[in-house]
Amino acid sequence: MWSVLWAAVRSKAPYVTFPVAFVVGLVGSQLERFLRGDPPPTAQEEKSISEQREDRKLQEIVGEDVTKVVSLKDKLEFAPRAVLNRNRPEKS
Structure with missing residues (x-):
């Protein structure tokens, strides 16, 4: 009989x-919830670093006139000397 039952x-x-x-x-889940108490509040979704940077850049641009840009000629005038020429004395 036992063999048939098993x-x-x-x-x-x-x-x-x-x-x-x-x-x-x-039962284990309910017991754990009872012993631990209320679950901690979930953190609000924060913006990523890149999104924060974009927002900050946009806030900086808000008060400026974006149509006034520096010309390329002015930018080339302030270009640094080549790295290899830094330690050489300048020719006069």
Whole structure:
């Protein structure tokens, strides 16, 4: 008789173990929630570093006239000397 009972339990094991595991997990979850108390408030979604930088740049531009730009000739005038010529004495 025991062999027939064990064979039946073995063949129906998934149908028995899933509800038991579900109930044990549910009880454990509720017990943990009871012992820990209320969950901490979730942090609000923060902006990424690149988004913060873009916002800051946009705020800087708001008061400026964006049509006035420095010409390329003026930019080339202030170009640094080549790296290899830095340590050489300048020819007069």
